[in-house]
Amino acid sequence: MPYEFYKVLHLLAILALFTSMGGLAMVAIRGGSDEEKKKARKPLMIIHGVSLIVIFVAGFGLMARLGMMGNGWPTWIFGKLGVWLVLGGASAMLKKPMGATWYLILPVLGAVGAALAVYKPG
Ligand code: HEM
Structure with a gap:
């Protein structure tokens, strides 16, 4: 896959990760029984977990395309x-x-992740 593909995938997964965290925050502060909260959390936890994996895989795909895997x-x-x-x-x-x-x-923290890729300190 080309560099551009991994870049867009990396960004998509980051957006989905933050969306899921907003949803999880909302579930935590709203009322409702434990059972209701558990049900509402489930899809958000799945999106959070899948996004983390995709960020990781696309991040390493980017590294490979940039010749950084040595x-x-x-x-x-x-x-x-x-x-x-x-x-x-x-x-x-x-x-x-x-x-x-x-x-x-x-x-x-997300901005720190972005700044590390933009400024590449060290
Ligand atoms: C497994 C962890 C991660 C790895 C290995 C990784 C790796 C990379 C690499 C190699 C690039 C490309 C840099 C370039 O094009 O010069 C990149 C871009 C980027 N990463 Fe990550 N990344 C990771 C996690 C994150 C996280 C957690 C965030 C923010 C929440 C993040 C935000 C970004 C952004 C915004 C860019 C685009 C920067 C640009 O286009 O200039 N990354 N990442």
């Missing part, structure tokens, strides 16, 4: 893996209502 990855890739891990853990954190700051921290 020995020794640049430091910014490890930063991206860190962002990816934290965003992965967010689905568990979003089980309960989170403080308003988290609703800012999550998109800022």
Whole structure:
């Protein structure tokens, strides 16, 4: 697959990931029985999980197309893996209502992931 394909796929999955996290936040703050909440969370958890996998696969596809799969990855890739891990853990954190700051921290983390790819520090 070409570089452009992996790039659009990477971005699509990131958009879907953030949509799912918004949905999970909404389920956490609204009323309803545990059973109702569980039912509402299920499709969002699936979208979150699938998006994480696609971000990862497309990210490595991009690395391959950029000729970066040789020995020794640049430091910014490890930063991206860190962002990816934290965003992965967010689905568990979003089980309960989170403080308003988290609703800012999550998109800022996404921006850090983007900035790492744009500036490529190290
Ligand atoms: C498994 C983790 C990840 C890997 C291996 C990875 C890898 C990459 C690579 C190699 C590029 C292409 C850079 C270029 O075209 O020069 C890229 C682009 C990008 N990544 Fe990731 N990425 C990962 C996770 C993330 C996450 C979690 C986010 C944000 C939530 C993110 C946001 C972006 C954005 C916005 C671009 C496009 C930047 C541009 O076009 O200039 N990535 N990523």
